[in-house]
Amino acid sequence: MTVPARTYIEAIREGLRGEMRRDRRVVCLGEDIGAYGGAFKVTEGLLEEFGEARVLDTPMAESSIVGMAIGMALRGLRPVAEMQFADFISLAFNQLVNNAGTLHYRFGFKVPMVVRCPSGGGVHGGPFHSQNIEAYFFHAPGLKIVAPATAYDARGLMVSAIRDDNPVLYLEHKFLYRRVRDEVPEADFSVPLGQAAVRRPGRHLTLVGYGSTVAMALEAAQTLAAEGVEAEVIDLRSLVPMDLDTVMQSVRRTHRVVVAHEDRRRGGVGAEIAAEIAEHALEYLDAPVGRVAALDTPVPFSPPLEEFYLPNAAKVLEVARNTARY
Amino acid sequence: MSEPRATSDLVEIPDDDYGDIPRETLIGLYHHVRLARELELRLVSLFKQSKVVGGLYPGYGHEATTVGSAFALGPGDVLLPLHRDLGAQIARGQPLKYIFAQYMGKATSPTGGKDGNVHLANPELGIVGCISHIGAMLPVAVGISYAGRVLGRTVVTMSYIGDGGSSIGEVHEALNFAAVLDIPFILVVENNRFAYSTPVNRQYRCEHISDRAAGYGISGVRVDGNNILAVYAAARRAAERGRRGEGPTMLECETMRMMGHSVHDPAQYVPRELIEEGRRRDPVARYERYLLRHGVLHEADVPAWTERVAGEIDAAVTWAEQSPMPEPAEAARGVYAEGGSGRTLGGGV
Numbered sequence: 001m002t003v004p005a006r007t008y009i010e011a012i013r014e015g016l017r018g019e020m021r022r023d024r025r026v027v028c029l030g031e032d033i034g035a036y037g038g039a040f041k042v043t044e045g046l047l048e049e050f051g052e053a054r055v056l057d058t059p060m061a062e063s064s065i066v067g068m069a070i071g072m073a074l075r076g077l078r079p080v081a082e083m084q085f086a087d088f089i090s091l092a093f094n095q096l097v098n099n100a101g102t103l104h105y106r107f108g109f110k111v112p113m114v115v116r117c118p119s120g121g122g123v124h125g126g127p128f129h130s131q132n133i134e135a136y137f138f139h140a141p142g143l144k145i146v147a148p149a150t151a152y153d154a155r156g157l158m159v160s161a162i163r164d165d166n167p168v169l170y171l172e173h174k175f176l177y178r179r180v181r182d183e184v185p186e187a188d189f190s191v192p193l194g195q196a197a198v199r200r201p202g203r204h205l206t207l208v209g210y211g212s213t214v215a216m217a218l219e220a221a222q223t224l225a226a227e228g229v230e231a232e233v234i235d236l237r238s239l240v241p242m243d244l245d246t247v248m249q250s251v252r253r254t255h256r257v258v259v260a261h262e263d264r265r266r267g268g269v270g271a272e273i274a275a276e277i278a279e280h281a282l283e284y285l286d287a288p289v290g291r292v293a294a295l296d297t298p299v300p301f302s303p304p305l306e307e308f309y310l311p312n313a314a315k316v317l318e319v320a321r322n323t324a325r326y
Numbered sequence: 327m328s329e330p331r332a333t334s335d336l337v338e339i340p341d342d343d344y345g346d347i348p349r350e351t352l353i354g355l356y357h358h359v360r361l362a363r364e365l366e367l368r369l370v371s372l373f374k375q376s377k378v379v380g381g382l383y384p385g386y387g388h389e390a391t392t393v394g395s396a397f398a399l400g401p402g403d404v405l406l407p408l409h410r411d412l413g414a415q416i417a418r419g420q421p422l423k424y425i426f427a428q429y430m431g432k433a434t435s436p437t438g439g440k441d442g443n444v445h446l447a448n449p450e451l452g453i454v455g456c457i458s459h460i461g462a463m464l465p466v467a468v469g470i471s472y473a474g475r476v477l478g479r480t481v482v483t484m485s486y487i488g489d490g491g492s493s494i495g496e497v498h499e500a501l502n503f504a505a506v507l508d509i510p511f512i513l514v515v516e517n518n519r520f521a522y523s524t525p526v527n528r529q530y531r532c533e534h535i536s537d538r539a540a541g542y543g544i545s546g547v548r549v550d551g552n553n554i555l556a557v558y559a560a561a562r563r564a565a566e567r568g569r570r571g572e573g574p575t576m577l578e579c580e581t582m583r584m585m586g587h588s589v590h591d592p593a594q595y596v597p598r599e600l601i602e603e604g605r606r607r608d609p610v611a612r613y614e615r616y617l618l619r620h621g622v623l624h625e626a627d628v629p630a631w632t633e634r635v636a637g638e639i640d641a642a643v644t645w646a647e648q649s650p651m652p653e654p655a656e657a658a659r660g661v662y663a664e665g666g667s668g669r670t671l672g673g674g675v
Contacts, residue, residue, distance in 0.1 A: 024476075025476075025477075027473075027476055053475065053476055054476065056472075058503065059499075059502055059503055059506060061465075061499040061502070061503070063465065063495075063496055063499060064464075064465035064468070064496065064499035064500055064503050065465075066465075067462065067463075067464070067465025067466050067468075067469065067496070067500070068465045068466070068468050068469035068472065068503060069469060070465075070466045070469060071465065071466040071467060071468060071469020071470035071471075071472070071473065071483075072469040072470070072472060072473040072476075073469075074454060074466070074469070074470055074473075074670065074671050075404075075469070075470045075473030075474060075477070075481065075670070075671050075672065076473060076477060076670050076671070076672070077473045077476060077477070079469070094459050094462055095462060095465070098457050098458075098459055098462070099457050099459075099462055099463075099466065102441075102457070104660060104661065104662060104663045104667075104668055105440055105660050105661050106437050106440050106441040106445065106447070106455070107436065107437060107441075107446075107447040107449070107454075107455060107669075108449075108660070108667070108668060108669050109447070109449065109454075109668055109669055109670070109671075110663040110667070110668020110669065110670060111663070111668070112663075112668075141661045142661050142662065144662075165662075165663035165664075165666070165667075165668050166662050166663050
């Protein structure tokens with residue numbers, strides 16, 4: 001079996017294309033996703049292959065894009081809606097949180113839909129084109145959230161998100177689109193929701209990340225190894241449901257943990273992970289849970305400001321060293 | 327891509343232009359409009375006995391609009407009612423017992439007590455219940471219809487908004503989506519003159535909400551919302567237009583809210599003369615007079631109908647009252663669809 005290298009963005013497209021070929025119920029909708037192929041070209045070529053009924057260019061209205069996807073899901077389709085930028089999902093907050101997230105609980109409807117969210121910073125998009133939106137939705141019942149860090153996962157999680165019977169937010173990181181490239185099989189495969197991956201084994205410290213911070217953690221782990229600290233790197237891959245078992249098992253072996261995410265620190269997903277560890281593995285800890293995250297500010301625009309705002313490998317390394325030495 | 331439509335066809339349906347409505351339909355409408363009225367009066371009475379959990383938002387006075395519009399839908403169509411639309415629910419076949427069980431928070435209600443009052447659905451009957459955020463169901467309706475198109479089946483969707491709700495942005499979004507995609511979507515505007523306490527002159531500046539249809543390039547129709555046959559005929563036409571691929575319709579039904587926003591609102595802000603006018607236009611009495619005048623119904627039949635409607639309501643209330651409350655631990659279950667647990671409208675593909 002050939003295992004060609006694919007970029008993260010190609011892997012997303014291949015995940016979409018494969019599911020659209022396999023299942024005629026899979027329909028994409030969003031702004032400029034048709035002839036133009038999407039603002040980032042994720043959907044390039046899909047209109048030509050599947051036609052405008054299944055690659056639907058919509059008017060500009062995020063709330064109705066998500067609301068329409070809900071209706072499509074209720075009537076038996078498996079819609080994949082694109083937010084042009086994850087930031088704009090704030091306009092669809094009500095549809096996701098109050099409508100999509102409650103339909104199974106209230107009426108027993110399944111709502112198989114995916115909302116693709118081009119997320120994150122590092123591309124100088126400024127306050128409204130660079131945000132990480134997971135914490136807003138992490139709090140809401142009824143929604144699932146995935147955040148791939150590799151091309152393999154980008155495709156495998158797309159497949160699982162589309163096949164899942166619940167609304168799934170698919171956080172695709174814009175910085176990773178053309179910077180991450182790894183081996184992705186040609187054959188059909190999927191990555192299950194709610195299963196973390198151990199990207200590097202280690203026995204002295206656990207680094208937990210997802211999306212853009214996985215690469216930062218791996219880079220930090222390499223430096224730490226040269227210093228005699230073997231860090232285990234866990235890629236969560238999926239935030240809801242979250243594979244806390246893998247995190248706990250690692251923490252119980254390493255006794256030290258640092259959680260890294262690109263999203264802001266206050267009320268972020270890392271806070272929940274730290275609380276879970278405090279509740280379920282406190283007696284195994286030899287150091288406080290370390291956290292690496294963005295500043296609690298809007299995402300600044302100018303490169304030096306954005307660099308100061310965002311986490312990076314050096315910031316992960318600094319917190320990891322402190323945690324290892326504690 | 328289709329050409330934009332130059333103008334909307336604003337139509338007032340004259341009093342006797344109902345087309346050829348069969349006797350069976352006339353009687354069906356009568357049955358349901360009486361049920362809708364008695365259902366809500368019984369709910370108010372149960373509320374006063376503290377048997378209704380939470381709030382109650384009566385559609386007393388709206389029966390012609392809710393029953394008449396929903397009655398126009400076909401078997402594969404989908405209804406997305408709003409909070410004052412119990413009449414539409416029962417016109418679509420929602421069993422009365424489910425409605426009472428829902429208001430009482432019983433385990434036997436369609437939501438098992440997880441949601442209350444008018445937030446009820448029925449996938450088999452093509453009913454999707456609303457969330458309390460007015461306007462949020464409109465793009466959902468557009469998506470349901472669109473899915474029908476992808477699956478090769480025409481699905482007319484009907485949803486509702488009030489004069490107050492017409493101010494919400496999602497109304498514009500959904501009508502615009504439906505317009506550009508030629509969706510067979512019917513938005514019934516229940517213009518009942520008050521949004522909670524806010525009168526229509528603080529809600530919009532145009533003469534009629536349905537005048538806005540022209541701006542979307544869709545059909546705009548305005549009818550007397552207390553005339554059930556006018557509503558039914560207009561909704562039928564809208565559904566037929568939709569099925570022919572002629573896109574959405576905004577159907578404004580002019581009615582009057584005859585109680586407060588909810589049963590705990592005495593509505594002292596409503597001028598007396600409006601209430602009196604509403605009484606003179608009462609949709610249930612008016613339709614009964616029409617049927618008597620045209621010999622569809624005879625004076626001697628009326629008491630039997632009254633008895634039948636009361637009997638149906640009594641049976642439903644008894645069933646609901648005898649139903650158990652939900653098990654507390656059920657609160658923790660069912661957030662996600664797992665193992666194929668979820669249902670789909672119309673049984674899916």
